[in-house]
């Protein structure tokens with residue numbers, strides 16, 4: 001356990017940084033990505049914008065008030081998804097065990113890689129340099145013996161930095177921090193703990209477990225007490241060992257437009273398909289998931305011939321959506337691919353629709369071109385349409401406000 005080395009790598013102000021990279025005239029200016037209308041919300045803010053107190057999830061009206069010269073850029077979701085793929089290609093060169101958390105952050109297991117890549121801090125410095133040289137984007141990283149500390153360390157290192165927390169200095173780093181840095185501590189829990197006089201992680205670590213249990217319940221008490229003492233035995237779940245691969249978006253404004261919902265699903269299907277192909281997998285299970293405005297969750301699954309093709313995944317969920325139309329506006333939509341396995345054997349392919357093989361070849365070619373030239377040139381036309389329509393209801397979640405974990 002003490003030999004385990006985990007890194008958490010996170011692109012800085014991802015959406016905003018992509019826009020600034022693509023348009024150098026934005027450099028040094030306060031930039032946010034989000035819808036143009038006043039009822040929109042900030043999806044991502046550049047560090048210059050953050051100096052005005054602007055942050056993700058802030059209503060655009062308030063952001064504009066906070067900064068008169070604010071540059072507001074309409075999100076290009078398909079483009080960010082493509083950039084994310086290039087980011088993950090780089091991560092895959094530094095560890096076979098990569099667990100993606102969202103488009104712009106991931107855990108890497110670096111245990112035992114020192115002979116090949118050098119000490120973890122050196123490997124991560126090289127990785128960050130490669131991300132900068134290849135993508136022109138800054139990222140921050142944390143290195144630690146356990147997952148949640150690696151994540152906290154990358155937050156502490158932002159922007160454009162890295163921080164290594166060794167087993168020896170783990171508790172000394174952790175204990176002065178507020179309890180809100182811990183996974184599972186939201187505003188409500190934070191207030192609850194504050195009432196008991198527990199403000200820092202150190203307070204939590206030193207408190208009596210029995211007393212804590214009586215106050216917040218057995219499970220939460222055990223969980224937080226373990227984290228506060230630096231214990232977190234969750235391993236990296238590499239994408240290639242995942243039982244399913246999914247994508248979803250929560251909207252700030254509930255969505256009604258079926259066409260727009262379908263476009264979000266297409267973008268998600270492309271993202272999941274690319275991840276399947278990156279890991280040499282196909283799926284035969286496809287699940288559509290949506291949440292109504294009243295939080296009712298609806299999921300529907302279909303079984304299809306093995307595929308790693310975006311449009312095929314999309315057609316399947318689009319059919320499920322048409323068969324199970326939402327009874328009102330929705331606040332979340334997503335899809336996942338399950339029943340994962342290697343691509344079917346060639347003889348199985350031969351008996352299938354000849355179009356499948358052609359499509360598989362096309363996808364392989366597209367992936368190769370994307371790897372060589374970056375994906376932006378090859379985005380499907382309808383993804384661009386999504387970029388245009390997206391400001392009507394932007395997805396929330398990727399650049400969440402400074403995380404209160």
Ligand SMILES: [Mg+2]
Pocket residue numbers: 010011012013014104105
């Ligand atoms: Mg980020």
